[in-house]
Amino acid sequence: MPEYAQGAVISGSPDWSRQMQGINLRRALADLKEHWSPRVLGQVNDQYIKVVKVKGQFTLHKHDNEDEMFLVVYGRLVLQFEDGEAALDAGDFYVVPKGKLHKPVAVEECGLALIETVTTLHTGDVKTPLSKSIAEQLAG
Numbered sequence: 001m002p003e004y005a006q007g008a009v010i011s012g013s014p015d016w017s018r019q020m021q022g023i024n025l026r027r028a029l030a031d032l033k034e035h036w037s038p039r040v041l042g043q044v045n046d047q048y049i050k051v052v053k054v055k056g057q058f059t060l061h062k063h064d065n066e067d068e069m070f071l072v073v074y075g076r077l078v079l080q081f082e083d084g085e086a087a088l089d090a091g092d093f094y095v096v097p098k099g100k101l102h103k104p105v106a107v108e109e110c111g112l113a114l115i116e117t118v119t120t121l122h123t124g125d126v127k128t129p130l131s132k133s134i135a136e137q138l139a140g
Contacts, residue, residue: 025073029053029111036130038114038137050114050137059128060103066117068096075110079103 023041028051032039038052054077070077071093079086079094080103086094096102118134 025051025113026111029073035109037132040134040137043118044115046118047115048118048120048137050116052112052114053109054104054106054112055109056106058104059130060101062099062101062125063096063116063120064099064125066120067098068120069115070094070096070104071113071115073111073113075106075108077110077112078105080105 028039028041032051032053035053035055036058038050040048040050042049051073060080070079070088072088072090074090076090077088079088079096082101088094
C-alpha cells in the first residue's frame, strides 16, 4: 500500500467508502514519477480529487462542459489565458471556468491537487502525447 494512503484503498477499482484514514497530498505527490500524469486519489460525488507534478509548459486547451480547480501544494504555477494570466503560489487555488482556454506553466517543479468532474478529459478538447485516459489516472 502506498505510504501516502495511510491505510486507504487507492489502486485498482477504488471503493472510496472503505477509506478509513486521511490522504496526505505531499506524500502522494512524492510517489509520482512522471510530470503531467495525474493520479486519482479520491472522489466526492461526481468530482475526482487528483494530484499531479508539473514542470514546463502544458497544452493550451479547454474543457467545454466542466470547471477545473487547481490547488498549488508546493511550487509556483502560472495559468496562461488568451486575456491574461493567474500566478499561483503554494496554498493558492484557481477555478478555470468551463470553456476557457488555459495553459498551465511551471518553470520549476510544482505539485498540484486538482478537483475535476469525473467526465473531464485530461487535455480537454486537444489530444496530445501527454493525454492520459481516466483509466491511466486511476491506475496510478
